Structures are given as C-alpha cells and as structure tokens.
Amino acid sequence: MFLENRDMCKSLMAIVLTAVALSISPSVFAQKAPAYPTQTISLVVAFSAGGAADIVARSITPKLSALLNTSVVVENKPGANGNIAASYVAKASADGYTLLMGFPGLASNPSLYKKLTYDPAKDLLPIKMLANAPVLLVVAPNLPVSSVADLIALAKSREKQLNFGSGGQGASGHMAGELFKMLTGIQMQHVPYKGGGPALNDLMGGQIDLIFDSVPSSAPLVQGKKIKALAIAGVQRSEAVPEVPTFAQSGWTEYYSDTWFGILAPKAISVDIRDRLLTALTALMADPTIALSFKNMGLIPNGGSSKDFEIFLANETAKWARVVEAAKISLD
Numbered sequence: 001m002f003l004e005n006r007d008m009c010k011s012l013m014a015i016v017l018t019a020v021a022l023s024i025s026p027s028v029f030a031q032k033a034p035a036y037p038t039q040t041i042s043l044v045v046a047f048s049a050g051g052a053a054d055i056v057a058r059s060i061t062p063k064l065s066a067l068l069n070t071s072v073v074v075e076n077k078p079g080a081n082g083n084i085a086a087s088y089v090a091k092a093s094a095d096g097y098t099l100l101m102g103f104p105g106l107a108s109n110p111s112l113y114k115k116l117t118y119d120p121a122k123d124l125l126p127i128k129m130l131a132n133a134p135v136l137l138v139v140a141p142n143l144p145v146s147s148v149a150d151l152i153a154l155a156k157s158r159e160k161q162l163n164f165g166s167g168g169q170g171a172s173g174h175m176a177g178e179l180f181k182m183l184t185g186i187q188m189q190h191v192p193y194k195g196g197g198p199a200l201n202d203l204m205g206g207q208i209d210l211i212f213d214s215v216p217s218s219a220p221l222v223q224g225k226k227i228k229a230l231a232i233a234g235v236q237r238s239e240a241v242p243e244v245p246t247f248a249q250s251g252w253t254e255y256y257s258d259t260w261f262g263i264l265a266p267k268a269i270s271v272d273i274r275d276r277l278l279t280a281l282t283a284l285m286a287d288p289t290i291a292l293s294f295k296n297m298g299l300i301p302n303g304g305s306s307k308d309f310e311i312f313l314a315n316e317t318a319k320w321a322r323v324v325e326a327a328k329i330s331l332d
Helices: 002-031 052-068 080-090 105-112 148-157 172-184 196-205 215-223 271-285 288-296 306-327
Strands: 041-045 072-076 098-101 124-139 163-166 189-192 210-214 228-232 258-266
Touching (some): 052 072, 052 124, 052 215, 080 098, 080 105, 080 258, 105 172, 105 306, 124 172, 124 215, 124 306, 148 228, 163 196, 172 189, 172 306, 196 210, 210 215, 271 288
Parallel strands (some): 041 072, 163 189, 163 210
Antiparallel strands (some): 098 258, 124 210, 124 228, 124 258
16 A cells, blocks of 8 residues: 555656646746847958948948847958858858848859859848949049040040959949940950959049949048049939939930948848848838938938848849850959
C-alpha cells in the first residue's frame, strides 16, 4: 500500500510539474528573444566620404538612430563601382545590423560585369526607397558654353575633344554620360575617378570639361559659381538650382537619368526585422526636418512601398542593360 501511494504521488507530482512547465514556457522563451535592435546598426555606403550617397546617409542617421533606439553609424566601403560594399552586405549575417545605402550601380552592375560575387536581385532585399535626385549636367567654369545646345555644337565642331568625369567606371555619372552620347550622337572621352569628390575638384580646376552629377554634391558648387550647370534630367526644375532648365526645356525630352537612394538588407532577414526597419524608415520620411533637409539638397522624397522599390530596381536594370549593350561597355 505504501509503495502504491508513493507511486501515485510521484505520478501526480509529474503531472503538476509538466503543467507548470507548459504554463510558463512561453514567457520564458519570450524573454530569451530580445526585441530588435539591441546593438549598433552599420549603414554601409559604397563610396567615399563627401559623395552624394555619404551626404544622404549621414543626414538620416541621427533621426534613424532615435527611431530605432540604437546607434546607426555610416561605414564607407568604396571600390569596384560599389560592388565591394554590396557584396559585403549581401554576405553579412541577416540579423538587421548590416544595411546598405542603395545606389544606381545595383541596377547597372549586372550588365557591366560578367561575374559578380553577389546577385542584387537574389541576395539583397529592398526595404525602402528614400529619394531620387535627377542628374545635373555641370561643366567647368572656363568651358565656353551656356546651354546643352552649345555643348553639343562644341562637341560636333571638333575644335575641342570633350572629356567627362565620373566617380568611376560604370558609376552613375559614367552611365548618364553614355546615355547622353547615345542620344545626341556626340563623342566624348570618359575619365574615371575614385569617387565623385576628386572628379568635382578637377572640374572646378578645368582639368576635365563636364560631369553628370547628383544635385546634393554639385548644387552648392553651382550656387558658389565654382562650376556651371547646363540642365537637370528631371521632370521639373530643382528648388536647389531653380535657374537651371530641365533637359526637356533644353530640347531633349527623351533624356532622363537620376541618382537614387534607398535602404536594402541581406535577403534572408526575418519578416519581423524587415517590418521594424520599414516602420522606422516610413516614420523617418514623414519627419518634417528630414523633408526640409532633402529639399535643401535637391532631393525628391519617395513615398513608395518595398514592392515599388523592387519594381523600380527591375526596370532600372533593364534600362541600363540597353545602354551598356549600345556603348559596348564591359568592366571585367
């Protein structure tokens, strides 16, 4: 009898302990999964400090840090037309602590390079487009032109072999120049630099003739009369340089090229982390101080969804593939 009672007590105790364990296990596990984020987030910029992407990244990190309640720091990883940075983020842990400041090369590099160590469409997840910046055609202060028509006439006169600089082979400025050549039928020599900053320095000094640059980095130099702006490749004039006509107003309605900025992450991040980032970035874009900052830089805020960003990238990839084929460019 004693043994039977003891066995019965053991059975009852086992049932009670199992019930208790089942009742408390959800809260225990919840405590072991801390909410994202809990550490510093690295926002990787594919170009050197001082370029447009770096300027935009540093303009948003203070507010983004506050929204995410953690530090968001800019990490510059220039080189290989942005491929070093993009590959780094694509192969990073999909934990939301390594993000990429998107750049136009993500759409053109698949055509420019036969072999990439990453696939932008398969390895990177578009989270949120931030803004677009129509390309600004700027020329050296000593170049004897004041309009797009003057520039084309000078190029066709063959009195001067024009050269245009960019932040590197395959960079957005290079591609914009090749598109301009294709549409106008003029010849120009491309001069690649290691970043947009050095190219702008040589433009101010007259070592090169022109650049297809973004508004954030060129507008202050135009306003300071250190370089001249001939046209902007947008649907309307920029408030940063309102005196500069659009390409359409200059007689070239088919020319359009822009620099864009957006946030991407490694493809495999969880839905929860993606949604947390999207919520913060959406709030960021709704902030009046960010809107004013973008306006002052000549940026056009983009309110699209993650899906819109994905579609945009697909369309841009197809567009630049046609330009690369027409210009016969290969960077391998």
